[in-house]
Amino acid sequence: MERLPTGIPVLDRELDGGLPAGSVVTLKADPASQSELFLNTFAGVRESLYLTTVRSAGAVESGLSASSVETGDPVVETVDGEDPIESVRTYLPSIPDDGTVIVDSTEPLENADPVRYRSLLTDLGDRVVETEATAVLHALKRGGERSRNRLATEQVADVVFDLRTVVTGTAIENRLAVPKFRGGAALEEPVKLKLTDTVSVDTSRDIA
Template identity: 75%
Template sequence: MERLPTGISVLDRELDGGLPAGSVVVLKAEPASQSELFLNTFTHVRETLYLTTVRSPDAVDDALERSAVRTGDPTIEGVDGDAPLKQTLDRAASVPRDGTLIVDSVEPLEASDPVRYRSFLDDLRSRVDEANAIGVIHALKRGTASANRVATEQIADVVFDLRTTVTGTEIANRLAVPKFRGGAALEEPVKLKLTDTVSVDTSRDIA
């Protein structure tokens, strides 16, 4: 099965070269985490369509310009108004062949009717698969998971769970991959250093 690299070397090594083409990935993270670094890095590897549901396209473009990670030149489009599911699908129809589709973030879409939302997820997955692309859904963690958040994770082929903990003066970031269709999920979380880039944290935990 063809693998498409993520652009994050430690992940590509752990995942045997990257993600299976046609996969939908859910990136779960705390709102105050550095998860946007992952999205920025993903834009560098392949032609990217970046759909933003909360920030304006100008704000996303400015963040990419200021990012210390190597970024590409994605097409950035906003999703707003009264029909966000339809807008997202309409825009996703132009996902680049062998490219990347980013939906940042999914919360406004998850506020939709559950039946319509599940149909939307099926259609979004089909668009990604037809383009032989990678779809990345940025899903911010909140309290109890809603029925639509459960559906988001169920439709995903891969789940990246970024776990950020703050203890005293230390901020620790670990990326777990509990779900991976078409490959093996990681047995242990990868400890990462998220500053202005994504890198391996080589410091040792002290018991």
């Protein structure tokens, strides 16, 4: 199966070249983390459609322009807050062949009717398989709570990235776990990453 690079070398090495074409990826992260670096990087690897459900399209475009990573020239669209499910559905035909579609973030969609949300996830999955693209669902964590349909988001995903950010004293530690990987091997251990203006390997030693 063709692998599509993520644009993050350490991750591509760990995943044997990247993500299988036609994959739906869920990126779980704390709202205060640097997870947008991942989205910016994914958007720059190939032709991309960036659907924003919370921020305005202008805010996303400004963030992409200011980013230190190579973000390419993604098409950024604002999802209608009145009916986000139907709004995202109207953009499915615009997902580029061999490209990437980013949904940032999933929470407004996960708060919708479960039947409609699951139907959207099915159609999204079918569309990325048809186009041999990759879908990235940015799923923010909310402490111990789950969004109404978060379980469905994780079940449908072919790959789950779990970004774990821990602040201890003056140090910030980021580790990326890949607990789920259909069509490949999940990572045995989280990868320690350095998230500054780019995503790189953290070579500092752990202090017990």
